Amino acid sequence: MIGMYDDNYDDLDDDVVGQNNGASDGENAEQSKSEEREALINRIIEEKGEAAFDSMVRLLEDEDDTVRDIATEVLYRLGDRIASKLEKLVISKIRDEKKNDMTLLYLIDLLGDIGYQSVNKDLTKELVKAISLYDLEEAQLVIYETLAKLGAGEEFYPLLRYMLLEGEESYMFGAQAAMAMSYLNVPEVVHDLVDAIEKGDFRDEDIEIIKKALNNMINMKPSYKEILIGLVGEEHLEEYIQ
Numbered sequence: 001m002i003g004m005y006d007d008n009y010d011d012l013d014d015d016v017v018g019q020n021n022g023a024s025d026g027e028n029a030e031q032s033k034s035e036e037r038e039a040l041i042n043r044i045i046e047e048k049g050e051a052a053f054d055s056m057v058r059l060l061e062d063e064d065d066t067v068r069d070i071a072t073e074v075l076y077r078l079g080d081r082i083a084s085k086l087e088k089l090v091i092s093k094i095r096d097e098k099k100n101d102m103t104l105l106y107l108i109d110l111l112g113d114i115g116y117q118s119v120n121k122d123l124t125k126e127l128v129k130a131i132s133l134y135d136l137e138e139a140q141l142v143i144y145e146t147l148a149k150l151g152a153g154e155e156f157y158p159l160l161r162y163m164l165l166e167g168e169e170s171y172m173f174g175a176q177a178a179m180a181m182s183y184l185n186v187p188e189v190v191h192d193l194v195d196a197i198e199k200g201d202f203r204d205e206d207i208e209i210i211k212k213a214l215n216n217m218i219n220m221k222p223s224y225k226e227i228l229i230g231l232v233g234e235e236h237l238e239e240y241i242q
Contacts, residue, residue: 037070044074050081057089060106072106079114086111087123094130104130105139112146124152137163141176148183157186164196174202175209182213182220189217190227197240215241 044052052074059071075082090111093104108130111123124147131143144160147153153160163177164170170177178196181189193214196202202210218225218241232240 037066041070041073041077045077050078050085053078053082053085057103057107060103068106072110075110076113083114086114091123091126094126094133097133099133100135100139101133105134105142108146109142112149124150127152137169137173138176141173141180144177145180145183148180151185153180153184154186157181157184157189160184161189161192164192165199171201171206175206175213178210178213179216182217185221187224187227190214190224191231193217194228194231194240211241 044056048055056071056074059067062068062071075086086107090104090107093101093107098104108127127143127147127150131140134140134143141163144153144156147156160177160181164174164181167173174196178193181192193210196210197207197214214228218228228237228240
């Protein structure tokens with residue numbers, strides 16, 4: 001819980017507990033919990049700012065999903081104010097070479113989200129090393145996506161394409177690979193995402209994620225919309241993007 005590592009957070013501890021122990025039935029209760037969560041996040045940012053960095057990082061190791069969620073959101077919203085600290089910490093943890101470190105994976109994911117424009121691109125060399133620290137493809141895909149967001153993932157395009165369209169386990173990892181691919185400056189990805197939608201192997205949430213990936217790619221690179229129109233026709237665009 002927030003407060004267990006830093007006495008300055010003692011007054012916030014009850015608020016975090018309230019995120020889990022409050023009433024859980026009904027729409028009003030859910031809205032109340034959401035409002036309490038938002039108020040707590042805003043309070044931490046306003047009262048501590050970037051000084052909350054160390055405590056929030058430690059809370060990423062908490063067993064409670066809600067605590068980790070709040071800590072992650074605080075770090076995300078601090079954004080550029082903690083980007084330098086985050087970069088240094090990620091590099092340090094990678095060089096520790098601890099296998100399957102989930103806290104490091106949280107931090108790498110955050111780095112991609114907040115560092116798209118601000119993080120030193122030299123960091124990408126360390127991120128490539130981090131891939132070998134994880135045994136599970138899901139974890140490796142988080143790193144591929146961060147690399148793509150930092151503009152350094154094109155060398156992994158063939159692998160990501162394989163995971164989306166050709167791999168025996170594409171039904172497990174295809175949607176996650178699609179999101180990573182959507183950040184690549186590779187026009188062929190438009191073809192790949194259309195193929196993934198049309199092949200009929202993906203269902204429900206996965207197909208929605210692939211459409212979201214295609215939409216994400218076009219939003220970031222509007223010129224790619226012409227490629228999509230050429231493939232599916234303007235009259236069918238709504239069938240492929242959200």
